[in-house]
Amino acid sequence: QVQLQESGPGLVKPSETLSLTCIVSGGSISGYYWSWIRQPPGKGLEWIGYIFYSGSTDYNPSLKSRVTISVDTSKNHFSLKLSSVTAADTAVYYCARYNALIRNVMDVWGQGTTVTVSS
Amino acid sequence: DILMTQSPSSLSASVGDRVTITCRASQSISSYLNWYQQKPGKAPKLLIYSTSTLQSGVPSRFSGSRSGTDFTLTISSLQPEDFATYHCQQTYSAVTFGQGTKLESK
Secondary structure: OOEEEEEOOOEEOOOOOEEEEEEEEOOOOOOOEEEEEEEOOOOOOEEEEEEEOOOOEEEOOOOOOOEEEEEEOOOOEEEEEEOOOOHHHOEEEEEEEEEHHHOOEEEEEOOOEEEEEOO | OOOEEEEOOEEEEOOOOOEEEEEEEOOOOOOOEEEEEEOOOOOOEEEEEOOOEEOOOOOOOEEEEEEOOEEEEEEOOOOHHHOOEEEEEEOOOOOEEOOOEEEEEO
């Protein structure tokens, strides 16, 4: 079955750009939307955005000015870039499949990766 | 933006109890409401989608319902493995999560 795995630096300096990649295995990235979600320590889930395999995107308005999500179908992965980070961006970052075929659910999740913003 | 107000934020209950968690949408979201269960250190797991459809493998003690813009997750008889945090999510317009409900053992 489809599995997702996030990868990227666990520590990012303030004002720099956070970059993460989600590798999709056990299935094709084609035909689906793919999403990023984050969870600050002790807090709830926050949707960051999603991308269709063809490249169309939608972002959380509160993060839109700093977020770029891209997809590489040849490598079966998608990526997140979040610019000008601050301590408030410290969180566990998850990637997930956003399945529009079953009424827009996130039915497959990565295990999550912790990103700390600190100098 | 659609705001999801989830209550309570925390809940203490005992094994065997009937538990109800509520999510209210700030506007109509049709039936595009999903519920996730999250255990400490783990990713969320899809429990219920489209208000009331159980994801494959989810026990039948879990159920979901809707009254207008109010959505309810019910656990009919709490089991030890159900102590976790529950999140509602609307996917009618973009995506919004509720604040989460931490279900703890009394």
